[in-house]
Every structure is written in C-alpha cells, then in structure tokens.
Amino acid sequence: MSKTFYLTTPLYYVNDVPHVGHTYTTVIADAVVRYRRMCGDDVSFLTGTDEHGLKIERSARQQGIEPQELVDTYAAEFRETWERLGLSFDEFIRTTQERHYRAVAKLFRAVKRSGNVYLGQYQGNYCVGCEAYVAEGRNCPDCGRPTEFMTEDSYFFKLSAFQEKLLRFYRENPDFVVPRSRMNEVVRFVEGGLQDLSISRTSFRWGIPVPDDEKHIFYVWFDALTGYISGMGYGTDDEKFETWWPVDVHLIGKDILRFHAVYWPAFLMAAGLAPPKRILSHGWWTIEGEKMSKSKGNFVTAAELSNVVQTDYFRYFLLREIPLGSDGNFSFDGLRTRVNSDLVNDLGNLSQRTLKMIRSYFGGVIPKGGSADERGRELRDFCSETARLYRERFGDLQINKAVEAVWELISRVNKYLVVNEPWILAKDPNRRAQLGSVLYHAAEALRLIAVMLGPIVPEGAASIMNQLGIHRPLEGNRISSLEWAGLESGSTIGKLSHIYPRLDKKEFRVKVKNRRAPGAAAAAAGAEPKKTAAGGQEDARIDIKEFAKVRMQVARIVSAESIPKSTRLLKLKVDLGSEVRQVVAGIAGQYSPESLPGRLVVIVTNLKPAKLMGVESNGMIVAASDGGKPVLATFTEEVRLGSVLT
C-alpha cells in the first residue's frame, strides 16, 4: 500500500486578490506535492479561502452587497488563479461551505464535552468607528479616535490547561516546527504561560453560529483552522478523514506560526484528535527592497506576475532564491538575471548543444553508451550522488538546496562536454564509439536532470523529456527513474526547440512597467488612492496629450450573458458601427443580462486585450463607481455608433 501524504497551504483571507506572497506559499506546496507524487505517495494538497469576519462584513456593506457575494468573487479569483498557474491542488475548501460549518460544530461539541470550553466575558478597548477591538492603547491605531472599554459575552477555550501537554508534545517531536529556530520561539512562548482564548463574538454576524447558542459566532481561529479537517471529511466523511489525518505538513507564513503551533494542536488534543505532524514556517518577501504595500506602489499580484513572465520563471526564482524559512527580496531585475543565467544559459544551453550534436552526428538516434571511460564513470557517480542529495534535501523540505544540487550537476555535464570535445571526436571516424559514449552520457545526465526538475519547473522539464524522445507525461516519472541508463540507445529524439527564451532587459522592463495594464480592472478594484503626507490626494493632473491617448467610443450593447462561476462579470458584445467586439464588464451585481441589449454605452477601445476568468475582453466599458457600485455611462440623445469622445 502506498503512503499517504497530506499537505496544506493556509486558507487565504479573502480581503484581497492573490499576490506574490500567496503565490510563494502555493508554489512551494505545489513543488513538494509534485515531489511526493514522484515518490509514489498518495497525495492530497489542500488550499482554500477563509471568508468570515468583521472586515468582510464591513467591506461588503460599503459596497452595498451581501458578504456572500463578496466572498464568492474573491474565492473564485483565488481558485482560478491557482488553476491558471497550473498549481496542482486536490481540495479547495471555503469556510462558507456547508461541510465546513458541520466540521466546526462537531469540533466545538467535542472540545466542549472534554470540559475545555466555558462562557466568560471578553474585555478590551473597542473602537466604535472601526467596530473592532484594538490590541492596546487608548486610541485606535487605524483611525486615531479614542477607544471605549467594552465587555461582551464570549466562549473561551481553556488554553491555559494545555501548557504541559504542549511542552511534552514539543519535546517528543523536536521537528514539529521547521526551521528549528522557530520551534524554539514557540517553546519559549508556551513556557511563558498560556492564557485562555476567546473563541466567539456577539458584536458582528458574519461567521459560523456557535451550536446551541446562536447569538454567538466563532471568532477567527476556531473557524479558519478547522478548514484543514473540514476539507478532509471531518464531520462529513469519516473514512476520508481517517485516511488523511493527521496532516503531514502545514505550510504557513511566519506571522501565523503561533496559531498553528500552539492553538491548533491544543484544540485538536482537546477534541481527542492527533496534532499535525509538521509545521513548516516560511519567511517573507520584500518587494524591490521594501515591505509590499499598495500605497508604496510595489504591490505585485499573482496576475501581474503571470502577465510578465511564464510560470516556470517565477516558480524557479521563488524556489531557488532563498532557503525555506528565511526572508528574501523579490525584484523583477533579480528574477530576470536569475532566469537568464540559470534557465536560459545553463540548462537551456546544455539541452540544446547535447541534442543538436545527437541530431547532426547520429541522425537523431540516441547512440550506445558503451563501456564508459574514467570520465564517464565519474559523471555517473556524480549523477547518483546528485540524486541522493536531491532526495535527502527534498525529503527535508530544503527545496533550494535540492535545486542547487541539480545545478551543480548541470555545470558538471557542461564541463564534461568541454573536456571531451565531441566536436573534435566527430572529425575522426575511428573514434565514433567514443563520440557516441560521450553523447550518451550527456543525454542520460540531461534526462536525470529533467526528472529532478519536474517538481520545480514542470514546463521546461516536460519539454526536455519530449526532446529526448520520451513522450510519457511528466506525472509518469517516478523517483526510481533516477537510476542510470534509463535512456534507451537506438531510440529517436524529438523535435528540438529552445526551452526558455531569454528575457531582454529593455523589453522586460517595459513589460514590468505595464504589468498592470491588462486585467487592470482586477488590480484597480483593490487599490487604495495615494495620499500625501498632508493627508490630501497627490497631484494626479495630466496634460491633454495623456488624455488623448485613451480612445473612448460610443457603442450599443448587442448581447449580454453571465460568465459561469462569476458573480461579478458579464460577457458583452458591443457594436461600434464598424465592428462588433467582445468586452467583459464587472457589472453583474447591478445589471441583469436581459436588461442590457440596446443600451448606448462608452467603450475604451484602445486597451490591450485581457482575459478575465478565462474570457477575452477587448476593451473596457465606462461606468461611474457609486460607492463601489458601477453605474453605466450613457447618452440621452441620438449619437452615431463609433463616435469618439473628446
């Protein structure tokens, strides 16, 4: 029977679109599960969205929509982003799903039965304007207004009763938190004493009601953390839950370590369930040297990242650049340099030169390996040592180190070609067997490299395999294929092509600069207006030339239909007089598709085409934003279709 391996990302909070931080976590998870699948494990990879809380309730109210509608839009955006980036999750759990409600209720009842829940009073300084408790201080850190001391009924979890149990658990499982330095932080925190934890609120409504006392709703962690078991059948499918729990790895950012390493195991222990096996806490990225923030303008969404480069490029950069657990700096220039030097030069060149020589000297047929000479034997040994290191490091979740080992092999094979000079051997018919052996060794090493890179850069790895003439899907590769001589002499190589195009400095910088242009609607929806130090708006005036760049024309809506799985978007066909175009517009909440045909509207016609939820949009409809609610611009007089607005 194969081993099961269950890994999670955090459930992402849906107050924002997926950005580079979410992408990092999800890419690590994807690399790890691809590796485990290669090892033959039965894998389940869970991700999802955390959708309750005051922030969501308030933000929905401001936009004049129901919280459910708001979270549906964001959850779809997360799910579709991961699908578009080819991230191979198996489960997507949303905390607004019925199965999740059932799991939270079941967990609460189990914890309550164990005597670890009591009704008490939560007290704190409360900001009426922000409708939230503030951590400390008399004034609200968000709005600066004075706070009020408030008391409300709340259910508490007896966390204080778990100090000894947790410390014993940490002692017995010293690798529970990776890296070790973070394990030590957690131990010190618990040794310092634990206070009981407030797990419910009565001051807002957008959450899961507490069983048998529905004026309470669960507060943050008791709800969100339960997603890791509700997605795996807890409360709905016992057999599934038995199969997958306890989880092998919770992958998280370091900011939420305490909740995962202290509260969560305590909840589970109280309910009589096994704690997680391991928590892997990764570091944070600064962007271009600074903390990522919308107001600094260095905010990078997942969509922008994929507008700028192909998936393999940022996967490679994110997985290679920093050791798991450390912080790193993301910069587009750094990404370009890294990609050009490693993927385009080292890997791309090795693959090209090896395969080209097999094509020109052996008509594309893989030559015989023959009996290896000393250099050949050395290369084989280096390959098997690399495979060993790769497995050891990947098994330890040291992904960047595993990748480093593969790159040492790449440079070793490049050297092997240089010292053996196959281009000289090719001139001497008497040394044909030797030439064949050299090229076989290089090609076989290339195959091993491609197998090992499958979890890191799946597109490039698949391309190398195809060019080597191995046409099974990447998922068919097993760790056992890391044995030498898997490449068959006498087989024919595939069609050759460049795996990775070079990133040209100038072109790339332009792309980075314009990364927000396509699909800008999604980015702009979350953007905050820039403020100056004085609190006023920055001077955003433009000259007439800049205005003239935007081409707006009159059009008539011909047809409108909703887009499956989107609550916000409609697909429109608009008649511009000389042509009919397809435009996607985020107006579904306010306009029904039936109400739109025949309406005169204004379209920005010189926007670059963009894809929204997989549907091409060739232009943008102009609407006023009335408190977040779109109102279409129109004309009350007759006007010729295609007329330009000036």
Ligand SMILES: [Zn+2]
């Ligand atoms: Zn406030």
